[in-house]
Amino acid sequence: MQQLKLIPVSKAQHFSFILRSQARSPLNQLRVSEGLSHFAFPLTTIRGYLQFFEKKPEYQADNDKFNLLIEEVDKTIRLYEDI
Numbered sequence: 001m002q003q004l005k006l007i008p009v010s011k012a013q014h015f016s017f018i019l020r021s022q023a024r025s026p027l028n029q030l031r032v033s034e035g036l037s038h039f040a041f042p043l044t045t046i047r048g049y050l051q052f053f054e055k056k057p058e059y060q061a062d063n064d065k066f067n068l069l070i071e072e073v074d075k076t077i078r079l080y081e082d083i
Helices: 011-023 026-054 057-082
Strands: none
Touching (some): 026 057
């Protein structure tokens, strides 16, 4: 009987292997997408509030800051949509 040779593997390599093997499962892909949607929903809420306050007269001086924040939220949402 041939003996198997064990190859040392780091925890990171092991975790990466498990993630890749589980990612192939359609059920796991669905779970991941559901988890990401739970994260994206609050981002769209934040974006809505930023747009709401951006239009208020008392915040007109901070319009450039609101635009920057909205752009960053949009970038984050696009990142999650691409996953």
